[in-house]
Amino acid sequence: MSKYTRVRGTQDFLPERAELLHFINESAVSFFENYGYRLIITPTFENSELFKRSVGESTDIIQKEMYEFKDKGGRDLALRPEGTASVVRAYIENNLGELPKPVKLIYVSQMFRYERPQAGRYREFWQIGAEAIGSPDPALDAEVIELCLNFLNSLAVKDLKLIINSMGCRNCRPGYIKVLKKFLSEKEALFCKTCSQRIEQNPLRVFDCKQKECQKVLSEAPKISDYICEEDKEHFEKVKIYLKTLNVEFVIDPHLVRGFDYYTRTAFEITLSSLGSQDAIAGGGRYDYLIKDYGGPDEPAIGFAFGTERIMLAFENQNITVFTEPEPDVFVAWVEEAQKSDALRISAMLREKHLRVSMAFDSRKLKSQLKLADKLNANTALIVGEEEIKSGKYTFKDLESAKQEKLTIEEVVNKFKDNK
RNA sequence: GUGGCUGUAGUUCAGGGGCAGAACGCCUGACUGUGGCUCAGGAGGUCGAGGGUUCAAAUCCCUUCAGCCACCCCA
Numbered sequence: 001m002s003k004y005t006r007v008r009g010t011q012d013f014l015p016e017r018a019e020l021l022h023f024i025n026e027s028a029v030s031f032f033e034n035y036g037y038r039l040i041i042t043p044t045f046e047n048s049e050l051f052k053r054s055v056g057e058s059t060d061i062i063q064k065e066m067y068e069f070k071d072k073g074g075r076d077l078a079l080r081p082e083g084t085a086s087v088v089r090a091y092i093e094n095n096l097g098e099l100p101k102p103v104k105l106i107y108v109s110q111m112f113r114y115e116r117p118q119a120g121r122y123r124e125f126w127q128i129g130a131e132a133i134g135s136p137d138p139a140l141d142a143e144v145i146e147l148c149l150n151f152l153n154s155l156a157v158k159d160l161k162l163i164i165n166s167m168g169c170r171n172c173r174p175g176y177i178k179v180l181k182k183f184l185s186e187k188e189a190l191f192c193k194t195c196s197q198r199i200e201q202n203p204l205r206v207f208d209c210k211q212k213e214c215q216k217v218l219s220e221a222p223k224i225s226d227y228i229c230e231e232d233k234e235h236f237e238k239v240k241i242y243l244k245t246l247n248v249e250f251v252i253d254p255h256l257v258r259g260f261d262y263y264t265r266t267a268f269e270i271t272l273s274s275l276g277s278q279d280a281i282a283g284g285g286r287y288d289y290l291i292k293d294y295g296g297p298d299e300p301a302i303g304f305a306f307g308t309e310r311i312m313l314a315f316e317n318q319n320i321t322v323f324t325e326p327e328p329d330v331f332v333a334w335v336e337e338a339q340k341s342d343a344l345r346i347s348a349m350l351r352e353k354h355l356r357v358s359m360a361f362d363s364r365k366l367k368s369q370l371k372l373a374d375k376l377n378a379n380t381a382l383i384v385g386e387e388e389i390k391s392g393k394y395t396f397k398d399l400e401s402a403k404q405e406k407l408t409i410e411e412v413v414n415k416f417k418d419n420k
Numbered sequence: 421g422u423g424g425c426u427g428u429a430g431u432u433c434a435g436g437g438g439c440a441g442a443a444c445g446c447c448u449g450a451c452u453g454u455g456g457c458u459c460a461g462g463a464g465g466u467c468g469a470g471g472g473u474u475c476a477a478a479u480c481c482c483u484u485c486a487g488c489c490a491c492c493c494c495a
Contacts, residue, residue, distance in 0.1 A: 005468090008486070060493055064421075082495085115493065116421075117486090127495060194492080208493085258494095269495095280495055307495030335453055368448085370455040378455095385453060399455065 009115070009123025017312065019323050021126065024155070024311055025108045028128045031151050035143065037104040037130055042086035044110070048078040054085040054290055056261030058202060065113040079112035082260070083129040084287065084303055091133055092296035101134030102301075108308075119313065120278035126308035129284075133291065133301040138235050141266045141286065142242030144302050148270060148282050149248060151306075157272070157314045160281070162249065164268040165256035166236035167204075168228040170289060173264075176227035177203055183221055190217045207255035223254040232265055239266055262287040266302065274317050275310055282306045329416055331373035331399075332359040335366055335385035343384045346394075346409060350382075353413045373399060382412060 006012060013021055029039055048068050055061050067079040080086055087105055090096070096103050107129050114123060130147065132140055145162070152160055168176060184191070184199045184206060191199070191206070195214050198205045207218060228236070243250055250268075258267045267285035275281065284304020292298045315322070330350055334343040347359045358376055360369040366383070373381045383395035388406075396412055397404035407415070 005486075065493080111495080113494080116491095117488090118490090119488065121494075125495075129495090277490070277492095278494075283495060305495055310495065331455095333454085366453055367455075372455085374455040381455080383454075387453090395454085397454075402455085404454085 009117040037106040040105040102132040127305045129305035131303035136300040138238035163253040172229035204257040262290045328358040328378040329355040331378035333369040
């Protein structure tokens, strides 16, 4: 083996998987177009500060996982760990607020996080994300959630579970956090180590703990739904009603807390238990203050992202295959080296007529060339020998029926006219 | 970042101190210019990498890298 190997947590997408990735990405763009989304492409790296502001200084993503570096001009840069910050930055910088609201954008790109790799978790990974900016309407929340779920359904991904919650806004969440903190502090002794650390730093995250003892205590914890303000409550109620209108099944999970600081109000997550411990296939929510925080207009927004490799994993687990290897229409074989240039020329002629053509290279006997044609699953073979060159009629062999006839190039092309 | 399992041919894997193996795949041949099936032959390995113990290491020990699993985190 060469000393050069993949960097940990990165992947080579070999043709089959590369085509699957491409297929999912392309499908998403056209599917989302039906909902009014347009593609946006932003840079792979940004100023580190951009992400620190949005994702939150205290989060693991910023503290431990971001790929940060200085460029030769001394700029502090970071490979993007998520997509929303860049889209919002681009929205403000290019005055996209001038467009009719909500402005709907989709992105399809790699993200980078320095995490311990696992199935469905890579250091460079793909996300398909969508952002709808400029409307607080709960109907938009419902449309976005339905889009997210419906896209996965369109790909025939099964056994999905949608969980939703409202995280409150800046007016009511602090009050809830206070109450929660008080409750947690009183029971601190009952929690595991990580949980008791979180009580001070980020009490909402205690809900993420999977330890049974912690969950037991948490079942008695104050629920955010009892503390969110009237406006948020009303908003969330409407989201639920609209989701029902759309026949979207959901589970309300009062413990669902998204990992980024910028989320407000509606939060949701789609999970697929067959994926193992990395079971979140999509996640998102509202971020009503982020645009203003970045110095843009005061516009609420909602968005989400898919983990594309996780969609691919679901495909593989369900044995969904999307592609068969492309079969050559014609395999051009030559008898002797002398006819190789004719074979090359004829291949080009056939391709000009939009046929899929492969030919034999290297010193191979006719026999081994046909063997190759068979392996490539070619439908037909065109044999180019001395005789054929002289007469202008080539041996055209149907590789399935093994029948062969002598045809001119034009006649060969006509053979494929019906199916093209 | 923590703990566990795994790493042998292109692939899937056997072998667990004494000659590096199987299946599939790949290449060649079975007389003239014809594939699939069959038969015969062949190529292909620093046993993930580095060090140590031993007369002798794929095998035991240490380190390291990578993959997977759980934690963590999240998509």
